[in-house]
Structures are given as structure tokens and as C-alpha cells.
Amino acid sequence: MSKDVLYLKIAKSVTEQIKSDTLQLGDRLPSLRSAQKLYNVSLNTVKQAYMELESRSLVESRPKYGYFVSQTSQRKLALPSVAPMKVAEKKNTPEDLIDKVFGTIDGTDVTQFALGIPGKSFLPLAKLKKCMINVIKRKNDSGTDYEPVQGNEYLRREAAKWALVLEGKISEDDLVITSGAMNAVYTCLMAVTKPGDSVAVESPVYFGVLQAIQQLGLKVVEIPTHPICGVDLDALKKVLPTLSACCFVTNFNNPLGFQMPDENKKELVRMITEYNVPLIEDDIYGNLYFGSERPKPCKFYDEAGLVMWIGSVSKTLAPGYRVGWVAPGKFKEKVIRQKLVQTVCSPSLYPDVIADFLEHGRYDHHLRMFRNKLYANYLQIQKSVIQYFPDNTKISEPKGGFMLWLELDKKICTEDLYDEAMRQKISFAPGRMFSQYNQYQNCMRLNYALEWTDRVESDLEKLAKMVKKRI
């Protein structure tokens, strides 16, 4: 019997145990080692079987705890499909569509399902105001002095302290302050690529990153991406020798929501090290986990200095401050030079305000509250989508972060739907924005980090009705 069929056999056996209620909601599956003995197969076969179960949303992995029968194992809706690798097809990113969606960035009367902006009630506004006023009063220069090019030292120190997940692997000297995470991605791309080079991204890929790569005259290589495990490492391996960089969101991916398994992260780092390809790792959602602990970034496994690890406070404290940072590994000097020519240095004051908050603002407490609210919102939007959307809707299963990805009936064009929705002041991100190819037209990304009000609920119902009307 071939290995392929073996893992499916195990998966089928577990599925039947779940269906027969032998394994119930929340039950822990046998550990990988126990199952290996139980079924008398290789460890890899068991892993494959469990991932298969996960991809069917029957079980979910909680890092370091094992696999559990999933809360959503009774779900009606399937996971989104993995898009095949495209290479020959005509490329064309709908810039106008992206401009249109970004045009709602400062809109206050629109239900903001489109952009990853946290609801104001989730942010510690009063505390930030207090920090700001303290900092201004303290500053003799009223903030008019230039910052050092590498960035404010106080913030670098506090950001390094907060990088607990790296277990002491970086210090303030390893960090460069940027104007938000997007600016960090852009600056890293500038530092390690030249026009015409190829950069691998997930598919679907966050449109901000897609645009940045294209605007820099780089080729985008979209790697098939699984909604639970992330980028397909076998597919990546085939193109790795041709790449100048990879640019991935490994934790609570935007838009798919997955948390790349630790094993995959290790393997990814091993692969990029073998081929000496830098990895730009956008980890801005990493602290917003629904599970038991903050997942490790690839940076943790990086010995060669190839991983450029990016963080920011735009998702958790103050989007408008545009404060982010990067630990660029061995590319630090190049990143600093790029920053110098782009903008001389970062604006002053904000770095001090954020550093002050990180030191004195009980950020851990804030994050804990925020995660609880986010998880409640996720359960809410999941429930509402199942309730209102057609039964053939496919839905991602985020393990943290802000984003839900829906795959709708093939007949739906979410780009057309967008205009209709916007007339009702409902904004979402049409799937077409997430690829350079003509795909994901029947998909949409929904931000659930907004305040969940009756209007939000009814807007989602309205959106579902528009979808149903079109099938």
C-alpha cells in the first residue's frame, strides 16, 4: 500500500471516530509518537494524516499541546482552496481597485471590513494621549530635533525587550525604526533586491506587499499557499534558486489567517539558508494569537542573519503613528542607508511615546484584553458568515490576527460586488487585489478587528444578501 493512501486511511479512521462521537469536541488526538506506534507507520505519515484532518477543519493544532477535535468540526462551510501555481498567465494588478479600497482609509462612516484597522474602542486612546503629553512636556526641543538615522534609542531598547519570543536573540542595536511595517517591508526589499529580481510571496498575498514589489520593478512569484499550513514548501523549493528574496507573513497570515507550523518554519529557514535567500518576515500580527502562546517567528530559527523580522504597533496601539521596526540581520547597514535616502530619519516624538507606552503602559495587559476581544469578534463573524452566507461559501480558519478569507460561488465577482456594497457604505477587500493574476475574483477578505455593533452585524447580513442575489 502506498504512503499516500496510508495517510488517507488514518485520516478516514479518525474522521469516523469524530462522526461517531468516539472523539468529541475538544478531545485531544493521540500524540504524533503514540499514533505512529498505534498505526505502525512513519512519523511523517501521521503528520500528513493530521494535517489532512486539519485542512478538513475536523481538528486543530495548538502549538506544543497537540491536535484537538476542533470547535468547528460541525462546521457547514469548507476551507478555501489552494490555488495552483501560475506562471504563464497574463499579469495585471488592478491598481485602480487597490486605490479605491485604500481611499476608504480615513473614512469614518464606512463599515471597515476592507482594511486591517483595529476599532478605536480596542485601542488605549486615553493612555496614549497621556504618554504624548508627558513626552512633549519633557522635550526641550518640542520634537524639532532629528532622530538618529537608525531610529530612536529608547524605542529600540523597549522593542528589543518586547521581543521576548526570540529569547534574547536580538538587542536594541539589531533594530532599525521604520515608518510602520509596510515601510519596513519596502525598505528591506530595496536593501536586498535590484529591479528585475524575483521575490516569492504567498498566494493570495497582501496587496500592499504585492504593489510594493511591483512598483520596485521586481517580479512577483506567487507560491501556492495552504489555508492551515501556509506556503507550500515543495513548490517554493523548486523556484528558490531563482529568488532574490521571500516575503512572507508567517503568523496569522494576511489574508489567510494561518499560523505556519514550527516544523515548516524550521524547514523554511533551512531552505533559505541553503540557497542564501533573504526572508522578509512580516510578523505584525504575531502577538495577536488565539491559542495558548505567542508563536515563534522564523527569525528564531535563523542563524545566518538572513531573516529580516518586522514588527509594528499599527495593529495593536496606534495605526496613524506609523511606527514599526525591523531586525534586518546581516542587512542592517543596507537598511539604514535605504532609510537615509528615503526620508533622512523617522519623525520624532512618536517613537518616544510608543517606547513610553511599552515601558509603562502595561502593554501585556492591553494585548491580553485585545486578544480576547479579537477572538470574540472572530467567533462572531464566523457564526454570522455561516448563518447569512450561502452554504457553498468556503471560509478560512484564522489562528489569530485580523483577517477572514471567504471563497464564494464561482459566479460571484467580488470586484463588482464592491461597488454595490460601497453604495451602502460597506467596504471589504475584493479577492482580485490579492494576486497579480486574474484569480480570486470570487473571494473576499473581511477585517473582523472592528467594533462589533448591530450595524456591523446587519451590514454583514446585507453583504450576504447581495452575494445570494448574484448566484
Next chain:
Amino acid sequence: MSKDVLYLKIAKSVTEQIKSDTLQLGDRLPSLRSAQKLYNVSLNTVKQAYMELESRSLVESRPKYGYFVSQTSQRKLALPSVAPMKVAEKKNTPEDLIDKVFGTIDGTDVTQFALGIPGKSFLPLAKLKKCMINVIKRKNDSGTDYEPVQGNEYLRREAAKWALVLEGKISEDDLVITSGAMNAVYTCLMAVTKPGDSVAVESPVYFGVLQAIQQLGLKVVEIPTHPICGVDLDALKKVLPTLSACCFVTNFNNPLGFQMPDENKKELVRMITEYNVPLIEDDIYGNLYFGSERPKPCKFYDEAGLVMWIGSVSKTLAPGYRVGWVAPGKFKEKVIRQKLVQTVCSPSLYPDVIADFLEHGRYDHHLRMFRNKLYANYLQIQKSVIQYFPDNTKISEPKGGFMLWLELDKKICTEDLYDEAMRQKISFAPGRMFSQYNQYQNCMRLNYALEWTDRVESDLEKLAKMVKKRI
């Protein structure tokens, strides 16, 4: 008699009138038309003669008033030379040197002759602090909201109002807010060029611009530049068809200090229009004139939308805020898209603070005071250079702005001198930074916008001694 000799003959005749005190300090020379009749030559010949006199520092032009026997006609020191056009020579910009000089950007114990940073006592710090606290108190979002991608509307409105010099040619809708003027230059370059393209700059050229162009994979074409009239239009004309953009500082040039004559600006605009080449016009020093009025930028003469006009408050209000703007003409949408991928949007609050200052802070009054102080500083540094530096020092004649350019004895290498000076906490900008070629080693740029204290005076004397020691 050839035309060449004619203009020299006229120049000689005027020189003798000055030497014999027939024409005295402050006297107005005959107008161009009168002189044309007087000498019975073409208008161009008279112009050439007067420019020759200007280049010898015997007369100075005051736009719209004519030519006057110069305050400095008794000067001992000559104008810096015009460097010939180089093309074949080996290129190499000393990035390490630039990093070293920029490394002093946040230094407080260094006498800052190197970077164009205004002394703190020249800035309205208390007023800015007040504006900042008002803005924060007013904001319900504590500044956490995103700004529109094009930039804060209040600031665009106020910046448009302040563009009086354009006589109503731009409105708030024509402006895009950037992270300081350097970021505007960078963004404009990204918008109108692709790697491998050629961009013309003055020579010597501000090293920030030089680095930005090179980091973007563009070719730098250094155009010979006269210390009084600016870029040599004949030399420019020869390469114009090969260019993707020009990038000039037309008013109170950095580093040479000239104010390009109106006639040259008109001709420059005519030329770029003929060849459809965008002009990135960095006009950040424009409001800091020593003469009778704010000079026009090239933008004023631009009908085709080819001039991208850049302003900021980094030189006059708050360097650390990183607030600038650009009126990108017909490239507006491209510039906005570049901004989006670089950094999503500008940081919040600062634009409101600056807009509030522009509206209520008596900016005109502040500028008037600042100009007076700057002019006093210029006279001071000029006097001190003449007093302390060797007699063969050549010195520029800025008509406004922050910068003095010195050309020293050929034996002097200012790059070596820099290290010696920095050991004594004296920073200046070595000439080598201002070209991609191996030139200007015997030059230096001095910022005189710092507070003129006894220490500054004695540091300048120290610097002069180091120079003398090396001859």
C-alpha cells in the same frame, strides 16, 4: 572683434570704473538695455559681461532691480570655480563618508557646520509645543487614525495658501504631503524614472539627492554649475534628450547658495517642456531670501505640469517632524501610489500641528525674523572666513538659505581634515560628498544657520588653523 572678447572688454571697462571709484559700493549699473545702446552690442553680450562681473563678485544682481556694485566688491576672496563636465571618469560616491557625516545628525555636543539644521533658538519651540498640545487635546483618536494617502487636508490647504509666490496657480488638491522634502524628492524620482534612467543634477550636488538617485539604480549626470547663475543651460541642453528627469535646487542652492536668475528659470522650463523631461524642483530654501522678495520657482513658469515643486518646514520650523509636500503637476497620481507602497500614509498629528502653525502662528513674522538672523549669520561667517582662512580660499556668495561653499588650496583634502576636526567636535561637509566623481576634495560646505556663539567663532578659527597647517 569676436563676441567673446567684446563681453570681456565691457567687463573690463566696468571693473575699471569700480576700481577708480567712479562706480561705488551700492551703485546701480546701467540697465541691460541702456548698456546695450551705450556699448552698441547685443543684449546677450551685455548679459554675459554683467555675469562675468558677478562671477568676479564685483557686482550682484537683485532680481527685478538690476545689477549693483556689490557689498563684497572689496573682497579678498574669489568665487569658487565651475567644475567641467565629467563623463568618462570612474564613479564612486563615498557612502561611508556620508554615513559618517549623517551620523552626527542627533549630536548635541558637536558644532554643526555639516548638516543644514537650523539652530534651536531660531525655531518657535514654545509656539510649536502649544500647537501640539492643542491638537492632541482636540483629537478624539489620540492621533491613532490613518491620514488620507494624499495627506492631511488641513495642511494641504494651509500649504497651498502659503504658496503665494505661485500667484494662485496651485490649490490644496494639487499637493501631496510627504515625510520631509528628501522623501518628496525620493518619491518623485520613483514616480518618473525607472532603473537605468539618467537624472541631471547640479555639480556640486547635495549628497542626499546624489545618494537617493544612485540607490534607485539611476545614472547621475552632473551638469557644470556656476556659483551665481546655477546650472549651465547650454551644457544641460546637450544631454537633455537623454534624461528622464532633472533634479535641481533653483533657489538658494544647496551647496552653492545661488538664486537661479528668472531668465534662466524661464529658459529651463522652456527646454524641459520641449523635451518633455520632468523637473524635480527642491525649493525648501525659497522663503529664506536675503534680497527684497521671495524668488519665483520654475513651477511658476510651468504650463505643461512637468515641474514637481517641493517644499517643507524642515528648514524653518521643525526638522524632526519630517513634514514636507510636493505639487507634482501631472504626476500626482503616480506620486500618491508611490507614497502608498512606501509607507501607506504619513504619520498623523504633525500635519495638523504645522497647519495650525501656518494658520495661527504668524509664520510670516517668524520667517522675517529668521531671515534677518540668517543674513546676520551669513555676514558673520563671511567675515570670519575672510579673516581666518588663507587668502587663496574661494568662497561662494549665497543669496539666501543656509550654506556657504569654500574652495581651498589644491593641497587640502577635506576628507582627511574632517576626522581631525571631528576630534575637536567640529563637523562640516567635505566637498567629496557632493559628486560621484573624484572631485571637490579641496572644498567644504559650511552651514551657517546655527546659533552664532563664541564657541562657533573659535571653532571656525580652529578649522582655519587646521587648513593653514596643511598648506
